[in-house]
Amino acid sequence: xxxxxxxxxxxxxxxxxxxxxxxxxxxxxxxxxxxxxxxxxxxxxxxxxxxxxxxxxxxxxxxxxxxxxxxxxxxxxxxxxxxxxxxxxxxxxxxxxxxxxxxxxxxxxxxxxxxxxxxxxxxxxxxxxxxxxxxxxxxxxxxxxxxxxxxxxxxxxxxxxxxxxxxxxxxxxxxxxxxxxxxxxxxxxxxxxxxxxxxxxxxxxxxxxxxxxxxxxxxxxxxxxxxxxxxxxxxxxxxxxxxxxxxxxxxxxxxxxxxxxxxxxxxxxxxxxxxxxxxxxxxxxxxxxxxxxxxxxxxxxxxxxxxxxxxxxxxxxxxxxxxxxxxxxxxxxxxxxxxxxxxxxxxxxxxxxxxxxxxxxxxxxxxxxxxxxxxxxxxxxxxxxxxxxxxxxxxxxxxxxxxxxxxxxxxxxxxxxxxxxxxxxxxxxxxxxxxxxxxxxxxxxxxxxxxxxxxxxxxxxxxxxxxxxxxxxxx
Amino acid sequence: xxxxxxxxxxxxxxxxxxxxxxxxxxxxxxxxxxxxxxxxxxxxxxxxxxxxxxxxxxxxxxxxxxxxxxxxxxxxxxxxxxxxxxxxxxxxxxxxxxxxxxxxxxxxxxxxxxxxxxxxxxxxxxxxxxxxxxxxxxxxxxxxxxxxxxxxxxxxxxxxxxxxxxxxxxxxxxxxxxxxxxxxxxxxxxxxxxxxxxxxxxxxxxxxxxxxxxxxxxxxxxxxxxxxxxxxxxxxxxxxxxxxxxxxxxxxxxxxxxxxxxxxxxxxxxxxxxxxxxxxxxxxxxxxxxxxxxxxxxxxxxxxxxxxxxxxxxxxxxxxxxxxxxxxxxxxxxxxxxxxxxxxxxxxxxxxxxxxxxxxxxxxxxxxxxxxxxxxxxxxxxxxxxxxxxxxxxxxxxxxxxxxxxxxxxxxxxxxxxxxxxxxxxxxxxx
Numbered sequence: 001x002x003x004x005x006x007x008x009x010x011x012x013x014x015x016x017x018x019x020x021x022x023x024x025x026x027x028x029x030x031x032x033x034x035x036x037x038x039x040x041x042x043x044x045x046x047x048x049x050x051x052x053x054x055x056x057x058x059x060x061x062x063x064x065x066x067x068x069x070x071x072x073x074x075x076x077x078x079x080x081x082x083x084x085x086x087x088x089x090x091x092x093x094x095x096x097x098x099x100x101x102x103x104x105x106x107x108x109x110x111x112x113x114x115x116x117x118x119x120x121x122x123x124x125x126x127x128x129x130x131x132x133x134x135x136x137x138x139x140x141x142x143x144x145x146x147x148x149x150x151x152x153x154x155x156x157x158x159x160x161x162x163x164x165x166x167x168x169x170x171x172x173x174x175x176x177x178x179x180x181x182x183x184x185x186x187x188x189x190x191x192x193x194x195x196x197x198x199x200x201x202x203x204x205x206x207x208x209x210x211x212x213x214x215x216x217x218x219x220x221x222x223x224x225x226x227x228x229x230x231x232x233x234x235x236x237x238x239x240x241x242x243x244x245x246x247x248x249x250x251x252x253x254x255x256x257x258x259x260x261x262x263x264x265x266x267x268x269x270x271x272x273x274x275x276x277x278x279x280x281x282x283x284x285x286x287x288x289x290x291x292x293x294x295x296x297x298x299x300x301x302x303x304x305x306x307x308x309x310x311x312x313x314x315x316x317x318x319x320x321x322x323x324x325x326x327x328x329x330x331x332x333x334x335x336x337x338x339x340x341x342x343x344x345x346x347x348x349x350x351x352x353x354x355x356x357x358x359x360x361x362x363x364x365x366x367x368x369x370x371x372x373x374x375x376x377x378x379x380x381x382x383x384x385x386x387x388x389x390x391x392x393x394x395x396x397x398x399x400x401x402x403x404x405x406x407x408x409x410x411x412x413x414x415x416x417x418x419x420x421x422x423x424x425x426x427x428x429x430x431x432x433x434x435x436x437x438x439x440x441x442x443x444x445x446x447x448x449x450x451x452x453x454x455x456x457x458x459x460x461x462x463x464x465x466x467x468x469x470x471x472x473x474x475x
Numbered sequence: 476x477x478x479x480x481x482x483x484x485x486x487x488x489x490x491x492x493x494x495x496x497x498x499x500x501x502x503x504x505x506x507x508x509x510x511x512x513x514x515x516x517x518x519x520x521x522x523x524x525x526x527x528x529x530x531x532x533x534x535x536x537x538x539x540x541x542x543x544x545x546x547x548x549x550x551x552x553x554x555x556x557x558x559x560x561x562x563x564x565x566x567x568x569x570x571x572x573x574x575x576x577x578x579x580x581x582x583x584x585x586x587x588x589x590x591x592x593x594x595x596x597x598x599x600x601x602x603x604x605x606x607x608x609x610x611x612x613x614x615x616x617x618x619x620x621x622x623x624x625x626x627x628x629x630x631x632x633x634x635x636x637x638x639x640x641x642x643x644x645x646x647x648x649x650x651x652x653x654x655x656x657x658x659x660x661x662x663x664x665x666x667x668x669x670x671x672x673x674x675x676x677x678x679x680x681x682x683x684x685x686x687x688x689x690x691x692x693x694x695x696x697x698x699x700x701x702x703x704x705x706x707x708x709x710x711x712x713x714x715x716x717x718x719x720x721x722x723x724x725x726x727x728x729x730x731x732x733x734x735x736x737x738x739x740x741x742x743x744x745x746x747x748x749x750x751x752x753x754x755x756x757x758x759x760x761x762x763x764x765x766x767x768x769x770x771x772x773x774x775x776x777x778x779x780x781x782x783x784x785x786x787x788x789x790x791x792x793x794x795x796x797x798x799x800x801x802x803x804x805x806x807x808x809x810x811x812x813x814x815x816x817x818x819x820x821x822x823x824x825x826x827x828x829x830x831x832x833x834x835x836x837x838x839x840x841x842x843x844x845x846x847x848x849x850x851x852x853x854x855x856x857x858x859x860x861x862x863x864x865x866x867x868x869x870x871x872x873x874x875x876x877x878x879x880x881x882x883x884x885x886x887x888x889x890x891x892x893x894x895x896x897x898x899x900x901x902x903x904x905x906x
Contacts, residue, residue, distance in 0.1 A: 315498070441632030
């Protein structure tokens with residue numbers, strides 16, 4: 001070992017210890033390495049965390065398979081006859097594992113390049129500057145000037161739905177399951193629920209999706225949610241909103257699931273497999289927080305941090321799913337870079353959570369940033385909204401993807417962009433324009449004036465900017 | 476042998492400090508030089524370092540308590556040392572919780588500390604001229620109001636530019652916090668809030684108890700120490716900015732020199748003027764004056780919670796761009812309470828600029844032991860007579876507050892005349 005070693009204390013010395021090597025942690029580590037810090041990452045599983053191994057990446061690879069399949073199924077619309085289509089779902093799972101394997105190698109290589117040390121094992125804070133790492137063979141203590149907690153989150157379940165990994169699944173198991181279920185009931189209409197609904201439906205599995213709140217994707221603008229629900233129904237996905245699961249009975253390999261709707265009516269449906277997608281719980285247990293006085297919110301269990309991601313202990317920071325919502329990899333990455341740069345003395349304005357975009361990769365895709373129309377009104381803005389439909393966009397017509405729209409929520413006074421909401425083809429790519437616009441504090445006027453290539457889907461962004469002034473050209 | 480850890484006196488004006496947090500707990504090993512605790516003084520948040528090595532045996536003050544400087548807050552000793560006997564002999568710290576009425580700390584009416592300064596506090600001669608955008612009727616907002624130099628040279632976000640246009644804020648007076656000093660919405664919000672706070676907001680319907688920050692307390696006590704014993708008098712003069720504004724544009728276009736703000740220009744011009752007027756770099760000392768040869772000028776930096784003076788040393792020997800860069804750096808750090816004590820104390824003359832807030836003129840309170848302070852208002856478009864013709868001129872009002880024990884009206888008028896001449900024939904500033 002070439003690390004500095006303190007004879008007296010028997011501990012290693014680092015500028016920064018990062019507990020958890022998910023997207024928040026590994027990005028922070030690479031940035032810290034770039035800035036010349038001596039960094040150690042403690043990871044109990046594999047670098048990349050949930051995002052790379054059980055989340056964003058494998059699911060996007062599988063969704064790509066579903067898209068290819070959907071295109072082939074729709075080929076006759078383009079005058080192309082395709083017969084005897086055989087879709088191997090297991091191959092989709094295998095492909096997703098290959099993809100994540102490549103990325104895992106890439107990320108590990110980047111960390112090596114920045115001389116970031118990776119310590120395998122379960123880390124626990126034993127003091128404000130020390131982390132004890134229990135590895136397979138040995139237990140060691142690392143000592144660092146600053147600590148970032150980025151332990152992430154794990155799938156959550158409901159009391160009457162015991163995850164068995166075979167017939168009652170979470171996304172963790174569903175991403176590895178190679179057999180298509182005969183039918184699936186998805187509990188939870190958030191991003192993960194909607195993405196799996198799309199995947200299974202594309203592969204011909206009857207899908208029912210149950211959401212207790214009034215809309216699918218309850219955090220999104222309600223116009224977007226409504227359109228998604230209509231689109232799902234067209235795809236033969238049964239959408240039950242305002243509905244909660246009250247009882248589950250296992251009858252000879254088939255679940256009988258009872259629901260209660262908002263009107264108080266009861267209903268029963270059958271499904272072979274239940275996928276539980278009811279959100280994620282922060283990993284705050286057994287990592288030594290209680291003894292250090294790093295406080296955790298009683299209700300949400302999130303580590304409490306200020307806008308600088310600083311916990312109640314000055315040298316301890318917490319980023320990503322363990323301290324903030326929405327639980328999004330790119331939010332954690334940005335927070336990680338922010339903390340590291342702040343530690344290095346680089347002047348930064350804190351991360352504005354409202355400027356963290358969301359992206360859902362079902363079909364049609366959904367992406368957004370900032371306030372929904374409802375929330376902007378509730379916040380007291382004099383709101384001006386405009387929408388540009390993709391059915392009026394040349395490229396969307398050429399693609400045969402006319403479902404959806406770009407919606408902008410502005411404050412009337414200065415034309416400030418408060419939020420943007422996109423549903424439709426490539427929404428998750430198009431939202432990047434709004435991310436940049438909002439970060440640069442551009443207003444609807446600049447969107448309107450920026451020249452977009454024709455024909456592209458991105459013209460809809462410019463047209464929506466024009467629509468704020470009643471000046472969209474193609475509508 | 477046990478070592479006492481006391482609440483330090485980190486600055487001359489510091490009489491008490493708030494213990495914000497302990498980095499170490501009882502039983503921890505500490506090395507001399509380790510940061511033991513975080514302490515908030517009247518100006519800044521600082522780390523309290525251990526002066527001895529050993530074990531932190533006893534902590535006597537919990538976080539969130541105010542302790543007078545000099546009082547014992549902890550003991551460092553050998554691990555096996557018995558400190559009970561020692562503790563029994565020690566005077567326990569006179570603490571009170573943040574928010575409690577002051578009764579423990581050293582009395583504030585003790586002789587004013589010798590040579591340090593928070594900053595000049597502004598008293599506006601006009602009634603509140605800071606525009607309150609929300610309250611402003613829409614019809615009154617001039618959408619196309621000309622703003623000095625919004626010619627695209629100022630780095631500001633489109634949103635910030637629109638807000639500035641509506642509120643008539645001169646963006647050239649604002650320090651941006653975005654990448655490379657770009658002005659963003661946040662910068663305008665912060666400044667307006669600060670300006671409103673410093674003039675005293677309208678009384679709340681239901682009186683709400685708001686605890687004073689250490690900075691606000693320091694300002695309150697220092698201002699009384701100034702206004703009561705120092706006989707102020709005020710002289711106001713109008714400066715024609717017609718020549719200096721184009722010069723500023725020219726300087727800015729001159730390669731990579733940082734754009735000088737209005738404050739930077741005044742610092743330089745005042746420094747040159749102060750060279751000729753020793754009285755205004757003096758302090759009154761009973762039977763004599765102490766005349767400073769170092770021209771160290773303090774610039775008031777407004778923040779939501781109060782105002783602090785960043786001191787720029789030897790301004791007469793620095794170029795405009797050096798001053799500019801230094802002001803930018805210190806103002807940014809002042810806003811996050813990261814100025815070192817030597818960076819906010821010891822000015823010989825102060826400048827307070829409220830020009831960015833649409834203030835015609837105001838007078839500032841002198842910070843003892845300084846003898847004067849210059850208050851800068853906004854640039855106003857006014858008819859002026861030039862070569863027998865009435866034309867629209869760009870006029871700025873400045874007000875000099877002077878300690879009458881040090882100088883008289885005649886000298887103040889001469890000082891202003893010299894300053895005016897420099898600003899109106901500004902080529903010497905660029906040298």
